[in-house]
Amino acid sequence: MPESFPDLEPVLQRHGRQADGLIEVLNHGQELYGYLGEPLLRHIARELRLPFSRVQGTASFYHLFRFTPPLRHSCLVCTGTACHVKGAGALLAVLAGEPLAERGIELGSVRCVGTCSGAPLVVVDGAVWNLQTSTALLAGLRRLEP
Amino acid sequence: MSLCLRVCTAASCRSRGGEDLRQALAAVAGSSTVVKGVGCLGPCSEGPLLELETASGVGHPERQLFGNLPASDPAALAALARSLRACAENPKAPAPWQPPAGQALDLNHPFFRLQRRLVLKHCGRIDPESITEALAAGIYQQLQRVLEANDPAAVIELVRRSGLRGRGGAGYPTGLKWATVAKMPGHEKVVVCNADEGDPGAFMDRTVLEGDPHTLLEGMAIAAHAVGASRGFIYVRAEYPLAIARLRQAIHQAEQQGWLGTAIAGSRFNFEIALRVGAGAYVCGEETALIQSIEGKRGMPRPRPPYPAEQGVFGLPTLINNVETFANVPALLRLGVEAYGGGTKVFSLTGDVLRTGVIEVPMGTNLRTIVETMGGGAPQGRTIKAVQTGGPSGGCVPAQQLDTPVTYESLQALGTIMGSGGMVVMDDTTNMVDIARFFMAFSREESCGKCVPCRAGTVQLDNLLCRILERRANPADLEQLESLCVMVMDTSLCGLGQSAPKPVLSTLRHFRGDYLAMLSPEATP
Numbered sequence: 001m002p003e004s005f006p007d008l009e010p011v012l013q014r015h016g017r018q019a020d021g022l023i024e025v026l027n028h029g030q031e032l033y034g035y036l037g038e039p040l041l042r043h044i045a046r047e048l049r050l051p052f053s054r055v056q057g058t059a060s061f062y063h064l065f066r067f068t069p070p071l072r073h074s075c076l077v078c079t080g081t082a083c084h085v086k087g088a089g090a091l092l093a094v095l096a097g098e099p100l101a102e103r104g105i106e107l108g109s110v111r112c113v114g115t116c117s118g119a120p121l122v123v124v125d126g127a128v129w130n131l132q133t134s135t136a137l138l139a140g141l142r143r144l145e146p
Numbered sequence: 147m148s149l150c151l152r153v154c155t156a157a158s159c160r161s162r163g164g165e166d167l168r169q170a171l172a173a174v175a176g177s178s179t180v181v182k183g184v185g186c187l188g189p190c191s192e193g194p195l196l197e198l199e200t201a202s203g204v205g206h207p208e209r210q211l212f213g214n215l216p217a218s219d220p221a222a223l224a225a226l227a228r229s230l231r232a233c234a235e236n237p238k239a240p241a242p243w244q245p246p247a248g249q250a251l252d253l254n255h256p257f258f259r260l261q262r263r264l265v266l267k268h269c270g271r272i273d274p275e276s277i278t279e280a281l282a283a284g285i286y287q288q289l290q291r292v293l294e295a296n297d298p299a300a301v302i303e304l305v306r307r308s309g310l311r312g313r314g315g316a317g318y319p320t321g322l323k324w325a326t327v328a329k330m331p332g333h334e335k336v337v338v339c340n341a342d343e344g345d346p347g348a349f350m351d352r353t354v355l356e357g358d359p360h361t362l363l364e365g366m367a368i369a370a371h372a373v374g375a376s377r378g379f380i381y382v383r384a385e386y387p388l389a390i391a392r393l394r395q396a397i398h399q400a401e402q403q404g405w406l407g408t409a410i411a412g413s414r415f416n417f418e419i420a421l422r423v424g425a426g427a428y429v430c431g432e433e434t435a436l437i438q439s440i441e442g443k444r445g446m447p448r449p450r451p452p453y454p455a456e457q458g459v460f461g462l463p464t465l466i467n468n469v470e471t472f473a474n475v476p477a478l479l480r481l482g483v484e485a486y487g488g489g490t491k492v493f494s495l496t497g498d499v500l501r502t503g504v505i506e507v508p509m510g511t512n513l514r515t516i517v518e519t520m521g522g523g524a525p526q527g528r529t530i531k532a533v534q535t536g537g538p539s540g541g542c543v544p545a546q547q548l549d550t551p552v553t554y555e556s557l558q559a560l561g562t563i564m565g566s567g568g569m570v571v572m573d574d575t576t577n578m579v580d581i582a583r584f585f586m587a588f589s590r591e592e593s594c595g596k597c598v599p600c601r602a603g604t605v606q607l608d609n610l611l612c613r614i615l616e617r618r619a620n621p622a623d624l625e626q627l628e629s630l631c632v633m634v635m636d637t638s639l640c641g642l643g644q645s646a647p648k649p650v651l652s653t654l655r656h657f658r659g660d661y662l663a664m665l666s667p668e669a670t671p
Contacts, residue, residue: 020460022442027384027423061444061594062425064384080346081534081570082496084584111428111588113385114349115158116496116570117190117503126387128161 001037001069008032008040012047019048026059035066072104073144075124080112082119091120094134103146148178149234150199150207152270155183156356157388158349158503159193163217167194170223171230179234185269185357189213189257190503197270198243200233208242211258215248222247257501257520264477264490265470266506269357274392277399280360286405288479289364292371293413301372302328305475308483313491314340314431314468315536315565316641317554323465326455327373330463335375337366337417338459338466340436341382341389344428345537346588348568350492351469353504355382355389358473359396363406363419365472368479370417373465378419381436384426393421428538428592432640433466435594446594447640468566491552491567495521498528498573507552514548517571528573532656536565538585538592539645541652542578561652563645578657579664582650583611589646600643603634607650617666624661628654 011028015021025048029040036059045055059065077083077092092109100107113123118130122137129140153159153168168183175181187195192213201207216222225246233243244250253259263269272279280286292301306321327335339362343351354362366378382390397419400406408416422440429435430445437459439445458464470492478486488509493516496502500522507516517523517533524530532542541562543550550556554564572581590604610627613619631647638644654661 018442020440020442023425023439024422024442027425058442058444061446062427064426081537081568081584082347082502084346085497085570085572085576085581110385111344112346112348113157114343114352114494115161115190116347116349116494117158117193118161119496121161128157130161 001033001035001039003039005029005033005040005043008043008047017048019050022048022050022055022058023062026055026065030065035069037067037069071101071106072146073125074106074108075100075122075141076108076110078111078113078119078121078123079109080116080119082116083112083121086119088120091122091132091134091137094138098138100141103141103144105141105144147234147236148201149180149230150201151179151181151230152184152187152197152199153181154185154187154193154195154270156186157352157386158186158190159195160388162193164194166217167196167215167223170220170227171196174227174230174234176234179230182273183275184271185274186266186353186504187211187270188503188505189251189501191501192249192251196245196248198230200243209253210242211251211253212245212248213251215245256515257503257505257522260511260515260520261506262490262508263506264481264486265354265361265473265492266357266504267477268361269353272358274357274359275395277360277396277403280358281403284480285358285360285476286364288476289367289371289405290411292368292479293411293415296413298328298372298374301368301479304483305372305478308478308486308489310471310474310478310489311554312468313470313474313566315539315563317564320467320471323455323467324369324373326453327375327463327465330456332463333374334377334462335373336459336462336464337370337373337375337378338436338440338454338464339366339378339380339472340431340433340466340468341380342424342431342436343383343386343469343566344431345539345566345568347494347496347534347570348537348566349494350504350567352386352389353492353494354469354473355386356392359392360400361473361476362469363396363400365475366419367406367410367417368475369465369467369472371415375465376416376418378417379422379440379459380419381422381424381430381440383424390421390423397421427594428588429594429640429642432642434640436466437464444594446596447642449639470567491564493567493569495569495571497534497570498524498530498576499571500525510551510553512548513543513550513552516552516569517548521571524571524573528575530571531574531576532572532578534562534570534572534581534649535568536563536648537568538588539563539641539648540565541648542572542581542656544656547656561655562648578653578660579611579614582653583608583615585649586611586646589642593642593646597637597639597643599634599637600639600646603630603638603643604646606630607634607647611650614661614664617664619665620667621665624665
């Protein structure tokens with residue numbers, strides 16, 4: 001995590017450094033730097049003139065904010081209703097037994113991305129992989145660059 | 147022969163290669179051929195989809211729809227492009243074009259024929275990234291008419307007379323809500339669009355946002371004029387990156403062309419819209435939590451009253467409606483109360499059903515018509531056991547009740563709700579206790595933790611359901627499950643907790659056998 005955050009300036013300005021822009025600023029911060037490390041959160045608190053606890057407390061409320069650096073790849077198993085009915089639980093169970101982190105793949109879940117016709121689906125590095133079976137998914141993940 | 151090729155580039159077809167298909171077909175574009183990316187064409191399970199409109203100069207243009215087209219194979223895409231070019235260069239009206247790969251879909255199938263598209267009128271027709279096409283299709287004309295007439299009370303009266311109710315799930319009368327906000331004192335008011343479509347298995351709002359964002363903006367502007375608001379917010383969930391991009395672009399275009407901003411269409415009406423992106427909290431779909439989130443705080447609900455109509459965003463009188471509700475307004479104004487009739491409801495049909503996708507049907511259509519006639523029923527060799535509506539706040543309709551018409555009241559009578567429109571079909575292999583536990587785990591995870599009944603109750607309910615699933619429960623546990631459900635429902639602060647027990651109570655009511663079969667008489671409490 002760098003010590004200064006000049007790229008955040010445009011979004012701070014857009015919200016006039018007002019407290020109501022906090023979530024927008026956090027979203028952009030995470031987009032720019034990959035995660036919300038403490039130096040970044042402290043910078044945002046200073047710029048918006050908010051207590052650090054308020055910034056930390058708000059950020060930790062929302063599922064999508066993360067406070068540790070992401071791994072090289074991410075694999076999110078959709079656990080929405082349609083995916084659940086179509087076997088997302090089995091996919092998760094198989095993946096949980098694999099040493100994915102060693103290969104730089106972070107396993108997570110997401111509650112419905114809204115393209116349920118492809119259920120069960122996973123989101124790998126932002127791309128949706130439809131109609132997955134555990135065999136196809138493991139094969140696909142093996143093809144990712146380590 | 148002139149051709150118009152419409153390639154679906156909404157999220158579902160995009161995940162099946164719709165964007166690759168559009169780029170490959172862009173090479174076919176020429177003097178007589180138009181290629182464009184459009185919003186959802188409907189049957190997502192057959193994606194990527196292509197609509198071909200051919201006009202030979204005589205008669206109406208012919209529409210054909212094709213599915214399961216190649217998307218990643220360059221050779222197959224090239225063959226497809228060649229075949230289409232040959233079709234375009236053929237001066238005579240040829241026999242219907244057949245793709246070298248993929249299949250033609252029958253547009254007379256009930257899936258298409260039984261729809262009434264008011265909200266989705268332009269979705270799948272126009273390029274959602276082009277305001278020129280939106281204007282050519284008549285979007286913003288109703289706003290212009292409203293501004294010329296400058297009679298907000300008449301608009302509210304029209305909405306009230308139409309009987310339009312909130313399409314987000316609760317079904318509050320829209321006209322009444324507008325009238326309440328309009329009557330509030332003060333010059334500063336706010337209009338908020340709830341696009342935090344959090345119910346798993348629901349993607350109607352995503353379809354509108356990705357396929358026709360300008361109709362939403364028009365609906366919001368009409369509402370703002372009616373209630374006297376000059377500021378608007380759209381709160382959209384972060385899980386919809388394409389919808390966010392399309393909205394940003396549409397807002398920018400509307401500002402450039404004078405349909406948002408100051409002195410809209412030469413009138414004295416000012417209205418600006420800001421986009422707020424969520425960060426993954428289901429509870430933010432609850433209106434008071436959503437307001438907190440717009441203000442940059444933790445999305446925690448607060449007791450009502452005061453209702454948002456009195457004290458909403460920044461303490462100002464606020465009108466909150468769902469995407470589909472706003473998108474209904476231009477259609478209602480265009481048609482008038484008589485022709486609008488009972489209106490429509492958009493559903494996303496998914497789960498154990500042959501054809502999945504997005505449909506818009508007249509209000510009151512039978513569930514059986516939707517699931518069996520339009521969706522084709524359960525896959526081969528299976529039968530439908532239940533249809534889940536309303537997500538974690540709803541319940542399951544058993545197969546024997548499928549002849550129920552889809553209305554707010556009839557679904558409520560069955561122990562579920564209309565909800566926002568997610569419809570998940572479950573076949574006979576589904577264990578309903580597992581479904582109940584799935585939703586309870588969801589509510590437990592998403593409970594904001596502010597009030598005790600929801601924070602602690604969902605945990606206890608989840609534990610009890612797990613006990614049953616692990617065959618460790620006895621009849622007394624089942625009794626406790628039921629009484630705890632009622633307690634959480636009666637005493638929770640907001641809609642999340644009040645409706646979290648619904649999936650349990652509804653499955654207990656209709657599928658008690660599934661529960662009893664999993665009880666262990668020997669288990670000790």
